[in-house]
Amino acid sequence: xxxxxxxxxxxxxxxxxxxxxxxxxxxxxxxxxxxxxxxxxxxxxxxxxxxxxxxxxxxxxxxxxxxxxxxxxxxxxxxxxxxxxxxxxxxxxxxxxxxxxxxxxxxxxxxxxxxxxxxxxxxxxxxxxxxxxxxxxxxxxxxxxxxxxxxxxxxxxxxxxxxxxxxxxxxxxxxxxxxxxxxxxxxxxxxxxxxxxxxxxxxxxxxxxxxxxxxxxxxxxxxxxxxxxxxxxxxxxxxxxxxxxxxxxxxxxxxxxxxxxxxxxxxxxxxxxxxxxxxxxxxxxxxxxxxxxxxxxxxxxxxxxxxxxxxxxxxxxxxxxxxxxxxxxxxxxxxxxxxxxxxxx
Amino acid sequence: xxxxxxxxxxxxxxxxxxxxxxxxxxxxxxxxxxxxxxxxxxxxxxxxxxxxxxxxxxxxxxxxxxxxxxxxxxxxxxxxxxxxxxxxxxxxxxxxxxxxxxxxxxxxxxxxxxxxxxxxxxxxxxxxxxxxxxxxxxxxxxxxxxxxxxxxxxxxxxxxxxxxxxxxxxxxxxxxxxxxxxxxxxxxxxxxxxxxxxxxxxxxxxxxxxxxxxxxxxxxxxxxxxxxxxxxxxxxxxxxxxxxxxxxxxxxxxxxxxxxxxxxxxxxxxxxxxxxxxxxxxxxxxxxxxxxxxxxxxxxxxxxxxxxxxxxxxxxxxxxxxxxxxxxxxxxxxxxxxxxxxxxx
Numbered sequence: 001x002x003x004x005x006x007x008x009x010x011x012x013x014x015x016x017x018x019x020x021x022x023x024x025x026x027x028x029x030x031x032x033x034x035x036x037x038x039x040x041x042x043x044x045x046x047x048x049x050x051x052x053x054x055x056x057x058x059x060x061x062x063x064x065x066x067x068x069x070x071x072x073x074x075x076x077x078x079x080x081x082x083x084x085x086x087x088x089x090x091x092x093x094x095x096x097x098x099x100x101x102x103x104x105x106x107x108x109x110x111x112x113x114x115x116x117x118x119x120x121x122x123x124x125x126x127x128x129x130x131x132x133x134x135x136x137x138x139x140x141x142x143x144x145x146x147x148x149x150x151x152x153x154x155x156x157x158x159x160x161x162x163x164x165x166x167x168x169x170x171x172x173x174x175x176x177x178x179x180x181x182x183x184x185x186x187x188x189x190x191x192x193x194x195x196x197x198x199x200x201x202x203x204x205x206x207x208x209x210x211x212x213x214x215x216x217x218x219x220x221x222x223x224x225x226x227x228x229x230x231x232x233x234x235x236x237x238x239x240x241x242x243x244x245x246x247x248x249x250x251x252x253x254x255x256x257x258x259x260x261x262x263x264x265x266x267x268x269x270x271x272x273x274x275x276x277x278x279x280x281x282x283x284x285x286x287x288x289x290x291x292x293x294x295x296x297x298x299x300x301x302x303x304x305x306x307x308x309x310x311x312x313x314x315x316x317x318x319x320x321x322x323x324x325x326x327x328x329x330x331x332x333x334x335x336x337x338x339x340x341x342x343x344x345x
Numbered sequence: 346x347x348x349x350x351x352x353x354x355x356x357x358x359x360x361x362x363x364x365x366x367x368x369x370x371x372x373x374x375x376x377x378x379x380x381x382x383x384x385x386x387x388x389x390x391x392x393x394x395x396x397x398x399x400x401x402x403x404x405x406x407x408x409x410x411x412x413x414x415x416x417x418x419x420x421x422x423x424x425x426x427x428x429x430x431x432x433x434x435x436x437x438x439x440x441x442x443x444x445x446x447x448x449x450x451x452x453x454x455x456x457x458x459x460x461x462x463x464x465x466x467x468x469x470x471x472x473x474x475x476x477x478x479x480x481x482x483x484x485x486x487x488x489x490x491x492x493x494x495x496x497x498x499x500x501x502x503x504x505x506x507x508x509x510x511x512x513x514x515x516x517x518x519x520x521x522x523x524x525x526x527x528x529x530x531x532x533x534x535x536x537x538x539x540x541x542x543x544x545x546x547x548x549x550x551x552x553x554x555x556x557x558x559x560x561x562x563x564x565x566x567x568x569x570x571x572x573x574x575x576x577x578x579x580x581x582x583x584x585x586x587x588x589x590x591x592x593x594x595x596x597x598x599x600x601x602x603x604x605x606x607x608x609x610x611x612x613x614x615x616x617x618x619x620x621x622x623x624x625x626x627x628x629x630x631x632x633x634x635x636x637x638x639x640x641x642x643x644x645x646x647x648x649x650x651x652x653x654x655x656x657x658x659x660x661x662x663x664x665x666x667x668x669x670x671x672x673x674x675x676x677x678x679x680x681x682x683x684x685x686x687x688x689x690x
Contacts, residue, residue, distance in 0.1 A: 109532075137597065221588065221593055242587065245591055250598065253595065257623070270615045281601050
């Protein structure tokens with residue numbers, strides 16, 4: 001493989017829908033990205049068959065890994081005993097420089113622990129973060145929220161690092177020139193909230209000129225999908241609760257809407273006529289479409305796809321990985337972290 | 346006034362929509378509750394006019410209070426200088442035993458601070474909590490979530506108290522015989538999450554037999570509207586982020602749905618036909634309909650209505666107060682807190 005070729009390393013065993021959904025995702029992404037190759041990790045026999053059926057033999061190298069990380073495995077167990085798992089193998093390809101990006105649908109805790117253990121944190125980064133794309137009213141259609149669950153704690157320095165990581169991700173991943181950064185809090189007034197948030201406010205605010213971003217200050221939960229901000233910084237506990245609360249709310253509304261359309265003949269007809277527009281809407285705000293959660297702050301790019309994602313969702317995560325690899329995101333992240341390191345020490 | 350008469354004390358000045366929305370709310374509630382009386386606090390001249398126009402003179406006593414608490418006032422300022430505000434006056438009627446319940450749409454922080462300052466915490470309660478009604482798939486149509494913003498911190502004992510307060514509220518307020526209690530966390534496995542959550546898990550779990558409730562363990566953000574739980578316990582920072590995130594998500598979906606219906610002629614027609622059912626749906630999941638956030642753990646009932654609530658929302662908060670006053674909620678809360686005090690000390 002030559003250096004400019006983009007290779008994506010994929011854990012085929014982590015999806016709740018099984019390897020077929022993963023190979024479907026590769027197929028969807030491969031069609032859009034003709035020069036990209038894939039290393040697929042998992043049970044060789046069954047995956048070979050799926051790859052052959054999808055006519056992807058020339059695009060995929062298959063590496064055998066018979067064990068899989070279950071959703072119930074503790075991260076510490078996987079670090080001790082997980083060498084033969086498809087997840088370990090998928091990360092290993094990035095560590096060895098054979099691929100630029102690792103994509104997995106598996107157990108988030110184990111994936112983060114293994115990524116930290118094998119790839120190591122970037123110099124100067126205390127806590128890596130998971131950044132997600134949140135459907136929003138922005139032109140782009142989503143905002144970046146981090147951390148949504150890498151770690152349950154974050155102090156002011158961590159929050160400052162999240163802001164800088166998010167800044168780089170927004171620039172390199174999505175071409176936003178002057179991103180707008182906000183800190184998630186229970187009020188927008190400067191005196192409100194936990195002490196580490198007030199300290200992070202000062203740290204981030206004072207960096208805005210030099211790093212050329214706009215600091216919008218504190219934002220609240222209802223501002224997460226706002227068009228007035230691009231990057232929302234929070235600790236991983238709060239971020240995880242927020243993202244799952246949004247998912248629960250969307251599911252509740254979907255369930256209630258479905259039964260509202262079934263109220264009577266007229267509403268059924270209305271639902272039928274409006275269906276194509278509503279299906280488009282569902283695609284637009286479907287978390288599967290903006291499915292890539294990315295681990296920031298590591299020596300390599302690792303993307304976590306939703307465990308229940310289908311082929312479309314997985315393809316979306318792979319496509320995000322390809323864009324980042326093309327943009328030189330990883331080397332720019334290293335550069336920024338080195339500068340950062342000088343700043344907060 | 347004799348003892349059995351129910352009287353609701355209402356801050357007429359706190360609403361973003363002005364005193365008219367508040368008097369509209371009183372009118373809506375008064376129609377449904379013929380034996381209830383109201384003490385209305387605010388600028389006497391304008392309120393008298395509104396009350397007269399609504400033909401409520403025989404039901405309302407008006408107490409003059411020319412100052413109002415703004416959304417930007419700090420709680421500490423109001424405690425020092427707020428004696429002439431309508432909010433202070435409204436709480437005072439409960440303190441003096443002239444009303445059983447205080448309802449205000451004003452500044453939440455100031456209302457909680459004043460309520461604590463004037464009414465005092467129940468014996469044995471460390472941190473009072475704000476409980477909200479969350480639209481859900483439950484038979485009742487909502488779940489109880491607390492704390493959604495009284496305090497930004499909570500340790501395991503606070504969380505245990507929230508569980509017991511929620512239990513009493515569910516029984517007395519809504520007649521749920523054996524409520525199901527969950528703790529909000531980033532995963533459902535016992536080993537996950539912050540240390541105080543694991544300790545609260547043990548405390549709440551061990552009380553389930555004696556207090557006759559079902560403990561469902563940890564729940565995640567997407568479980569908040571679930572039909573598998575009635576009461577969700579969390580700290581006020583996380584609860585506040587969650588409730589506002591849900592609001593933001595619902596607003597995003599509403600905005601996107603509106604434009605989806607405008608895509609073309611067919612979808613417009615579909616939207617028109619489905620409109621009555623969708624309007625019913627909006628009512629069902631409209632936070633204004635389940636608008637009463639209640640302060641638990643104080644010597645008296647204080648209900649916070651949404652600042653932007655209209656007459657319907659305010660009536661809903663008043664109606665909640667009336668039900669609680671009728672149910673003997675307050676005296677049962679005192680009884681439970683005394684038992685509780687013995688338990689966790």
